[in-house]
Amino acid sequence: MIDDSLLSQLKGIGMSEYEAKVYVILSALRVASAREIHEQTKIPRGRIYETLNSLLERGFIVSSGKAPVRYSPVDVTATFERLKRESVASLDGLYERVKTLETETPAPLMQGYKLYTEWTRDNQIRMMLRRAKSEVILLCNDEAFLTRYGSDISRAAKRVVVYLIVGRKELAEFAPVKCYVGGNDMESSLIHPEVGEHIGLSMKLLLLADRRESLSVMEENGKLTAIFISPDIFAGYLSRKFVQEIEPVERSRKRT
Known part of the structure; x- marks a missing residue:
């Protein structure tokens, strides 16, 4: 059974419900085919490849082999170090944009x-x-x-x-x-x-x-x-x- 609190935390970093389920299952199994992931997660077949491709594009998993293609998670340490760097860079950028608005917009005398x-x-x-x-x-x-x-x-x-x-x-x-x-x-x-x-x-x-x-x-x-x-x-x-x-x-x- 997939831990709901873990799914919630993964969704908190931007994953969809399906992406979080697939990532958790792959982290536990280490390697699996699309069919095996479908059987474990009960995600509809039509959404499995869409979800896997999204995780591939975002750098959470890699694929290998043919007929069938197998998937596995990227090294967890490397993945989360990358997420930390991206998060800090994103927050720094957001801070600069909001700070600019604050300094350029005069505070109203009364609200x-x-x-x-x-x-x-x-x-x-x-x-x-x-x-x-x-x-x-x-x-x-x-x-x-x-x-x-x-x-x-x-x-x-x-x-x-x-x-x-x-x-x-x-x-x-x-x-x-x-x-x-x-x-x-x-x-x-x-x-x-x-x-x-x-x-x-x-x-x-x-x-x-x-x-x-x-x-x-x-x-x-x-x-x-x-x-x-x-x-x-x-x-x-x-x-x-x-x-x-x-x-x-x-x-x-x-x-x-």
């Missing part, structure tokens, strides 16, 4: 990603809360979001500074950590835009992590849209602006 599904949005928010190293600013104007991410916010608050800013003071009753409210600029621009500035979107959540990346969730016609930006060149400015404007909320009652 933005639209998060199309609820699963993607939830996972990115939770990952941002987990990987934050120093500060999280979370501006939220929706009770459902506070409930949904409450435990994640609580865990983040045990490691880093968390500023949870709510759009309405009454939302503080549903918050897992100390809450803040924003100033007039924040209120009129982000939470409840003035008539002249309203663009048909309402902000549900804005997450700023370590003053370098952001995630915003907005609603339009009942549909949520999320945008993740990293690095966000505006995150530092917004974070400083928010921290300067916010004031703590005094909770009117304890949650039960």
Whole structure:
């Protein structure tokens, strides 16, 4: 029986399923005809010669004699030393090509990603809360979001500074950590835009992590849209602006 793990490793260096089987059988038998290889591997007769010719061209086996032609593997040490040299040369060439792309293509200042599904949005928010190293600013104007991410916010608050800013003071009753409210600029621009500035979107959540990346969730016609930006060149400015404007909320009652 042919060892499946050995076949898998041979396929890992570029052999097909049939090539790997033939090579293993020949390595074990040392010499065999096409018919004998067919009988051992159960590879269809129509594919045996095609597979043998491929292994011959690639230098894994040699043939000798006539009627019938017999096949045997090339010395294993020589074969694998050759493969090592070819692999290193191939990787060196690939490295040079990729390195050229890296140096010729300027890195973008910002990369933005639209998060199309609820699963993607939830996972990115939770990952941002987990990987934050120093500060999280979370501006939220929706009770459902506070409930949904409450435990994640609580865990983040045990490691880093968390500023949870709510759009309405009454939302503080549903918050897992100390809450803040924003100033007039924040209120009129982000939470409840003035008539002249309203663009048909309402902000549900804005997450700023370590003053370098952001995630915003907005609603339009009942549909949520999320945008993740990293690095966000505006995150530092917004974070400083928010921290300067916010004031703590005094909770009117304890949650039960």
